[in-house]
Amino acid sequence: MDYVVVKWVHILSSTFLFGTGIGSAWYMLFANVSRDVRAIAVVSKYVVIADWLFTATTAVVQPATGYYMVRLAGYPMSSRWIMWSLMLYVLAGACWLPVVWLQMRLRDMAAAAARDGTPLPPLYWKYFRTWVALGVPAFIAFVFIFWFMVAKPI
Structure with a gap:
């Protein structure tokens, strides 16, 4: 496959990955700040769906296309910017896995409370x-990954 096509897929999938994360965090945070149980139930339901639909799929596409581009471009895998990006990606993934579990629990508790009319x-x-505490390091990791991908500073 052509390098430009792979790069386009890589950038597009990173946009979905990061954008879904930011969007999900934004809506989940402000639904919770509202303390409206019905709103929280609806938002958390769709956040879980978005995470499985967009985040999970692009989390696989990112390393696959990244590795392919590294091979096509001839960069050594031992390049420091690549190694840092990979470590930060693993960190973000280590934060995301429990976040997905938490989101499903939050969704279920909010749905039950909305259904039963309870707090x-x-x-x-x-x-x-x-969930918030795990989102912060994942967000910071992705900001630095974007920097390393663009600047290749070290």
């Missing part, structure tokens, strides 16, 4: 705080 349980808010 969200204290466990919901504990999981939500953990």
